[in-house]
Amino acid sequence: ESFFSSTPRIPKDAIFALTAQYKSDSSPIKVNLGQGTYQDDAGQPWILPAVAEARRRVQNRKLVHEYLPILGLPEFRHAACRMVIGQPAFDSVSSRIASSQALSGTGSLHLAASLIKTCSSLKPTIWIPEPTWSNHHLVFGSLGFKCRSFPYYDFERKSLDFDSYRTMLQSAEPKSIVVLHACAHNPTGCDPTKEQWREIGETMKQRQLFPLFDAAYLGFNSGNIDDDAYAIRLFVNELDMEAAVCVSFAKNMGLYGERVGCSFLVTRNADFAVNTESVLERLQRSVVSNPPAYGAKIAGTILNDDKLRNIWNDDMVTMCSRIKEMRQALYEQLLVNDAPGDWTHIIKQSGMFSFLGLPLEIVIKLRAPHLHGR
Ligand code: PMP
Numbered sequence: 414e415s416f417f418s419s420t421p422r423i424p425k426d427a428i429f430a431l432t433a434q435y436k437s438d439s440s441p442i443k444v445n446l447g448q449g450t451y452q453d454d455a456g457q458p459w460i461l462p463a464v465a466e467a468r469r470r471v472q473n474r475k476l477v478h479e480y481l482p483i484l485g486l487p488e489f490r491h492a493a494c495r496m497v498i499g500q501p502a503f504d505s506v507s508s509r510i511a512s513s514q515a516l517s518g519t520g521s522l523h524l525a526a527s528l529i530k531t532c533s534s535l536k537p538t539i540w541i542p543e544p545t546w547s548n549h550h551l552v553f554g555s556l557g558f559k560c561r562s563f564p565y566y567d568f569e570r571k572s573l574d575f576d577s578y579r580t581m582l583q584s585a586e587p588k589s590i591v592v593l594h595a596c597a598h599n600p601t602g603c604d605p606t607k608e609q610w611r612e613i614g615e616t617m618k619q620r621q622l623f624p625l626f627d628a629a630y631l632g633f634n635s636g637n638i639d640d641d642a643y644a645i646r647l648f649v650n651e652l653d654m655e656a657a658v659c660v661s662f663a664k665n666m667g668l669y670g671e672r673v674g675c676s677f678l679v680t681r682n683a684d685f686a687v688n689t690e691s692v693l694e695r696l697q698r699s700v701v702s703n704p705p706a707y708g709a710k711i712a713g714t715i716l717n718d719d720k721l722r723n724i725w726n727d728d729m730v731t732m733c734s735r736i737k738e739m740r741q742a743l744y745e746q747l748l749v750n751d752a753p754g755d756w757t758h759i760i761k762q763s764g765m766f767s768f769l770g771l772p773l774e775i776v777i778k779l780r781a782p783h784l785h786g787r
Contacts, residue, residue: 428547439786449599449765450669451732459732461667463725467714471707480703483694485514485675489713493660493675496716497628497642502650511689512677513697514704517669518629518661521676522552524696525625525657528678529590530556532692535623538589540581542566546599546627549592558590566601571758571770573603582613587621595658596641597630597764604634604763610644614652624648625657632665634763636730649679662712664765665729671708740767 425433431447444456453459484490490512495503498510515521529535539558541549542565550560563581567574585591593613598604605613617624626648631641648654655678662673676693680686697704715721740760747756759767771779 426547437786438784440783443783443785449664451664451667451736451765454735459667461725461728463715463721463728464666464668464711466724467711467718467721470714471710476707476710478706481514481706481709483698483703484512484690485704486706486709486713488717489673489709490514490675490677492713492716493662494677496638497631497645497658497660497677498649499639499642499646502646506649506679508683509680509686510677511680511686511693512675513690513693514709515659515674515676515697516701516704517663517672517674518627518659519548519552519674520672520701520704521659521661521674522549522625522627523556524676524693525659525678526553526556526558527696528689528692529623529625529657530558531696532689534588535590536586536588538586539625540585540589540591540622542578542592542594542598544600545592545594546629549627553592561585561589565598566603566768568770571768572761573601573605573609575605575609578605578609578613579616582616582620582622585620585622588623590623590625591617593624593626593644595626595628595631595645596643597633597766599629599764600766601768602762602764602766603768605644607643610647614644614648614654617648618652618654623656624654625659627659629659629661630664630764631660632729633733633736633765636733637726638665638729655679655681662708665732666712666715666725668708668712671711672705673708673712736765743767 428447432445435443435445435447451459494507494510494512498506513524515524530537537558538561539553540561540563541553543562544566554560564574564577582591594604596604626645628642628645631638634641645656645658649656657676657678660675663669666673678686678689680689715725740762744756744759758770762768
């Protein structure tokens with residue numbers, strides 16, 4: 414008899430299972446089309462020049478391995494909030510912000526959602542676009558939120574389904590939460606226009622819906638943080654809304670495995686922010702105690718140094734431009750090879766992902782003849 418005889422077996426995470434399959438394939442020309450990690454022309458992970466330089470500086474400063482404070486490295490988390498909100502607005506908003514370093518984007522979402530669940534007057538109902546990043550349902554569901562999906566993408570027209578979006582916003586119960594991909598929607602590569610963002614923000618404000626921004630790809634749409642933070646700044650700075658913002662530096666700094674993120678809440682006044690931050694601190698203490706130091710030191714070094722910030726901006730342009738070239742090349746090859754159908758959505762989409770819109774059977778059929786050594 415075992416204490417674990419009733420423990421279920423959970424199927425492996427689909428994306429990581431695909432990556433394992435990819436790694437075990439012996440083909441010399443294999444390409445991983447599943448996991449969202451940026452690679453260079455040689456199919457290798459890219460260490461951003463800004464990160465390489467920041468690493469050197471961190472090492473030279475005598476790298477020690479002491480604990481960080483519970484809320485993380487202060488110069489990192491404050492700079493991360495400033496980066497998202499932007500100057501000069503940050504000067505007036507900063508006293509109303511509660512922030513904490515968190516375990517990359519996933520940990521940021523988990524921390525913000527834990528706070529909302531335990532210490533807010535919001536309803537435990539969360540609206541999630543469909544399709545979305547596969548982990549959203551797991552993160553929010555595991556915290557006991559009722560996850561509701563709304564159609565985000567029109568699979569026929571291969572574009573945003575704004576009518577369905579609007580219908581959801583107009584019918585959702587007040588005080589529910591809406592997950593907003595801040596930019597570069599995963600997996601469709603399709604974002605609302607500026608006008609649509611305005612309508613989303615104004616409707617949410619009027620209907621008392623709470624925005625929870627998942628900002629995992631800032632810089633990946635345009636190569637520019639200021640442009641990509643448009644929606645967050647519109648809601649917080651212009652429409653003066655309360656919001657949760659969950660920032661990941663996994664993609665835009667290529668710090669995937671270092672787990673560098675920041676979770677922050679913009680509250681109505683400075684007192685609420687102090688209280689909220691005290692709860693973040695308590696929640697963090699119970700789960701990770703102290704967030705990881707190395708990646709935060711690298712990111713903090715970049716964010717707080719003008720020269721490194723400029724190099725980082727160039728790095729983001731490099732990544733964005735290469736992705737655009739890949740889109741264009743794929744599109745042209747589909748035309749050259751007379752692939753049936755309209756493929757313009759591939760070049761219209763932006764961000765890290767290209768959503769081909771192929772049915773599952775076709776994907777499997779295309780892949781099957783090229784599997785090696787398994
Ligand atoms: N949100 C979205 C939309 C994502 O695509 C990802 C990563 N694929 C994340 C959050 C979190 O990533 P990480 O925890 O690695 O920062």
